[in-house]
Amino acid sequence: MPMLNRRAFGAFALIGAILLALVAGFAWAAGWLGGSRISGGDITAALEANSGGTKPGYRRAHAKGLCFTGDFTANGAGRALTTATALRAGTLPVLGRFSLAGGNPLAGDGRNVFHSMALLLKTPDGQEWRMALDHTPIFPVADVAAFIALQRATTPDPKTGKPDPAAMKPFLAAHPEVKAFQAYMAKAVLPNSFANATYYSINAFRFTDASGTTRFVRWQFVPEAPLAGLDKQHLDQLPRDALFREMIARTAKGPSRWHLLLVEANPGDVTDKATVAWQGPHRTIDAGTLTIRATQPEETGSCRDLNFDPTILPDGISLSDDPLLAARSKGYSSSFTRRAGEGPHPSAIGEGLTKGAQQ
Amino acid sequence: MTRPSPDFHPVLRVLHWLMAALVLAMLFIGVFMVSTSGPAYVMLLDLHRPIGIAILILVLLRLPLRLATGAPALPEDLAPLQKRIAGGSHVLLYAALFALPLIGWGMLSAGGYPVRLGGGIVLPPILPHDLALYALLRAAHTAIALAFFALILLHLAAALMHGLVRRDGVLRGMTTGHAPSPAAPPADDDKGEQTATLPA
Numbered sequence: 228m229p230m231l232n233r234r235a236f237g238a239f240a241l242i243g244a245i246l247l248a249l250v251a252g253f254a255w256a257a258g259w260l261g262g263s264r265i266s267g268g269d270i271t272a273a274l275e276a277n278s279g280g281t282k283p284g285y286r287r288a289h290a291k292g293l294c295f296t297g298d299f300t301a302n303g304a305g306r307a308l309t310t311a312t313a314l315r316a317g318t319l320p321v322l323g324r325f326s327l328a329g330g331n332p333l334a335g336d337g338r339n340v341f342h343s344m345a346l347l348l349k350t351p352d353g354q355e356w357r358m359a360l361d362h363t364p365i366f367p368v369a370d371v372a373a374f375i376a377l378q379r380a381t382t383p384d385p386k387t388g389k390p391d392p393a394a395m396k397p398f399l400a401a402h403p404e405v406k407a408f409q410a411y412m413a414k415a416v417l418p419n420s421f422a423n424a425t426y427y428s429i430n431a432f433r434f435t436d437a438s439g440t441t442r443f444v445r446w447q448f449v450p451e452a453p454l455a456g457l458d459k460q461h462l463d464q465l466p467r468d469a470l471f472r473e474m475i476a477r478t479a480k481g482p483s484r485w486h487l488l489l490v491e492a493n494p495g496d497v498t499d500k501a502t503v504a505w506q507g508p509h510r511t512i513d514a515g516t517l518t519i520r521a522t523q524p525e526e527t528g529s530c531r532d533l534n535f536d537p538t539i540l541p542d543g544i545s546l547s548d549d550p551l552l553a554a555r556s557k558g559y560s561s562s563f564t565r566r567a568g569e570g571p572h573p574s575a576i577g578e579g580l581t582k583g584a585q586q
Numbered sequence: 587m588t589r590p591s592p593d594f595h596p597v598l599r600v601l602h603w604l605m606a607a608l609v610l611a612m613l614f615i616g617v618f619m620v621s622t623s624g625p626a627y628v629m630l631l632d633l634h635r636p637i638g639i640a641i642l643i644l645v646l647l648r649l650p651l652r653l654a655t656g657a658p659a660l661p662e663d664l665a666p667l668q669k670r671i672a673g674g675s676h677v678l679l680y681a682a683l684f685a686l687p688l689i690g691w692g693m694l695s696a697g698g699y700p701v702r703l704g705g706g707i708v709l710p711p712i713l714p715h716d717l718a719l720y721a722l723l724r725a726a727h728t729a730i731a732l733a734f735f736a737l738i739l740l741h742l743a744a745a746l747m748h749g750l751v752r753r754d755g756v757l758r759g760m761t762t763g764h765a766p767s768p769a770a771p772p773a774d775d776d777k778g779e780q781t782a783t784l785p786a
Contacts, residue, residue: 238750245746246739253735256614258621265623312706353708355700371623532717533698538628542706550625557623567697568721 265371267561270554273378274562278330279385284572285332287562289343292326293421293471293576294528297482297519299348305514308444308489309434310543312350314514321517322347324530325421325474328361333575337457337465339417344426344448345535346517357539359555360426360448362418366501367408371554376402404502416456421474422483422519423452430537430555431498431547434489443492443547445505448485448517471576478522485517499548524577531571534563587656592755593763595655601648602760605683608641612686613735620728635690636703642687649680661754675741682734688712689730693723 254260274287282290299321305314313319327334328341341361348356368374380398381390399405418424426448434444457465466472477483491510497503525531538546538556546552589595594602612634619630657676660669694701695711697720702708713719749757758764 235751238746241750242743242746246743249739249742253614253617256621257617264621266621267623270623352706353700353710354702354706355708532715539700539702546628548625553625553628554623557627563697564721564724567717567724570718 265375265554267557269375270371270558271561271565273375274330274558277378277382279383282330282332282572283569284566285330286326286566287330288558289326289328289341289345290330290332291334291471291575292324292525292530293474293574294322294324294523294525294530295478295519296320296322296521296523296529297517299487299515299517301487301515302513304512305487305489306437307512308436308442308491310437311356311434311541312352312354312543313348313356313541319348319350322529322533323519324525324528324533324535325471325522327470332572333467333578335463335465335467336470337462339412339459339462342418342421342424342470344421344424345530347533347535348541350541354541355539356541356544357533357535357537358428359535359537359559361429362424362426363408363411363415364427364429364445364447365408365411365504366429366551367405368402368551369404369500369502370550371558373402373404374551374554374558377405404500407502407504416454417459417462419455419457419470419473420452420477421470422477423450423454425449425454426485428537429501430549430552431492431496431501432540433545433547434491435543435545443496443498445490445492446514447488447490449488451484451486468575475522475576478519482518482520484519487514487517488512489514499550501549501551525574526571526577531574534559536560587653588659589656592658593759594657595651596763598648598651598655599760599763601644601651605641605644605648608637608644609683609734609738612637612641613731613738616731632702632704635694635701638687638690639701639703639709641683642691645680645683648683652680658756658759660756661752672744675737675744678737679734679741682730682737685730686727686734689723689727693720693727696720696723 251260255262258264258266271287275281278287278290286292297320298318299313300318301314301316303314303316305311323344323346326343326345327336327338328343329338341363343362344358344360346356346358346360348358368377376398380394382394383389384391428446431443431445433441435441489512490505491512492498492505493507493509496505523529536556536559538552540546593599615630615634615637619627619634660672664672691701691709692713695713696716698715700708701711713723745757745760748754755764
C-alpha cells in the first residue's frame, strides 16, 4: 500500500497543480491578479466624479440630449474609398442624437464644450454604422489614461465650482497635447445652433475599397446652414435649453442638411492620435447628404436606448490603431450598462414638454 | 441512455475536445475583455461573438448525438451519490453551453446592438430592444459564465481523479478510447463499437 499511496499523492499533486494553474490564469485574464488595468468602471467613475456624483439613468457623458430622425442619401462617390453598403447610391433612414458634453442632464447650454451629433446608419442587410461626432476636429487627449487624468484635473472644486488650478497645472505639464485643443476651443467659433456646426469623426478609421486597398480616413458632416457663433463672453446669460429649443423650432419649420465629407489621410498624417489635426489640402469626397427632418425628446425618440459606439462599423470600414477608439467603446458600454440597470429618467427637453402640456 | 461501449461515440469525443478548447478560450476572452479599455477590448469582443455562435451551433449538433448514442456506464464501485452528481453536472454543463451563447445573443438584441459575426454577417435580434431586459441578461451572462468556469474546474478535477487516481477507464472513454478486448479480433475501436451495437 505505501507504493499506492505515493502514487496517489503524486496524482493529487498533479491534479491540484493543473487546477491551480487554470484558476491563476483565469484570475490574471480577469485582471484580478498582477496589474493596473484601466476598466470601463474606471472611466465612468472619473466621469461621475467630474459631474458631481452619479446621475442615475443618464449617459455618464453627453447626458443632455435630443433625438432626431431623417435620412441619408449617398451619391455613391464614397465607394471609391469603401465597400460599406451605407455609401452605395441610395437613401437610408437615419436616427441620431444631438447632445452637449458633460454628465449633468439638466446643465445649461451656455458652455464652451463639445456640441455633438450621434448617428445610426443601418442598411437593409442589418449592418450598422454608428457614429459619435463632435464639433471639434480634434480631441483633448490621445488615450484613456490621459482621459481619466483630464476628468480628475477638471473636476470642479465644490467650494469654488471651478477646477482646482493646483490640479490643472501638473496635468497640463504632463499632457502638453491638451494645449492644441485648448487653443482651438479658445479661438474657434462656438456654433449658435446644432444645425450650423460641422461634426467630426474625431478619430481616423481604415476604409477598404473593392480592390482591397486600405486607406486612413477621417470624416465630417458639413452643414448647409452658415456658421454663426454664440457670444462666448456672455454664455451664462443663455437660457438653459436655448440650443435645444432653437433646434426643435428650426426643425419644425424645415429640414437641416449636412454633406458627408470623407477626408483621406496624406502620407505622414497622424492616424493614431485624435489630438493632432490634419493640415493642408487633402483628397476629399462628398459622399452624400444627411437631412434631419424631425426632433423628438428622449422620452419618445429612439435615440435614448442606443449606445452610439463609434466602433460599431459596417464591413468596409474598420478601426485605426488609435487607442482612443477602444477606450471610447468601453467607456460608452460601461455607461450604457449602468444606465440600463438604473432605468430611464426624464430629459431636460422632455421635462419642458411636460410643463408645456400642463399649462 | 447507457452505452454498451466503454467509450463515448468518436464524434462526441472530437466535439467534446473542440468545444472544451473553444469554451475555455471564451471564458478567458470574456473576463479579459471586460477588464480592459485597451485595444484588446474591441479585438476580443470581435472574437467573442462568432466563437459564441460557433459553440451554440456545435452544441446543437452535440446534444442530439449524445442523446442518441448515450454515455458509457460509470464504474460499478462508484457511490450512487457520486453517480448522481456526475449526471447532474453533465446536465448543467450542457445547459450552460446553450444558455451562455443564447443569453449573449439575447442580451445584445435587448441592448439594441447588432450581433456582428464579421465579414458583414449580422444576426437578427432574438429579443425586443428593452434596456431593463438588457441589464438583467448582462448580469446573468457574467454570473452564469463564472459558475460555468467553476463547474468546468469540478468536471476537470473529477475527470483527472478518474484518469490519474482511480485509473478506471472513465477518462479514456472521452480521450483515446479503450483497446479492443483480447478476445475480440484486432479491430478499430469505432468498428468494434458498431459491430457491438448492431442487432444480430
